[in-house]
Amino acid sequence: MAKIRGSIVVDIDKCKGCEVCRVSCPTGTIAMAKEVNHKGYFYAYPANPDLCIGCANCAMVCPDGVITVYKTKI
Template sequence: MAKVQGAIVVNTQVCKGCEVCIPVCQENVIAMSNDVNRKGYHYAYMKNPEACNGCTNCGTVCPDRAITVYRVKVAT
């Protein structure tokens, strides 16, 4: 049976660092970057990418639609 591996892509220039995505990620994949974007906001990034299951919770709650979620089947 195939396992699902997820990945997120954060549009770092759109993300305002509201951190709404962090508590909804049950796999603790997302953290805030120490770097800032051109508007001066810290942005979200995948700190633990191998744990992402592509659940889409982060993309659903993002008020700025800065997160895109991808899911890929991985052969086991």
């Protein structure tokens, strides 16, 4: 059976660190960074990129539209 792999790209400079994406991620791919971006927010980043299934839930709820989602079958 083909396995679905996804990947997200976060625009770190525009992320406001609201954590809404982290909560809505079904696989726990996203975590908040320990450092801040140039605006002082703890930005979101794909901490466990292997778990991503490309469901685009994070991008759907992101208020600032900073997440781009890619998906492929392996």
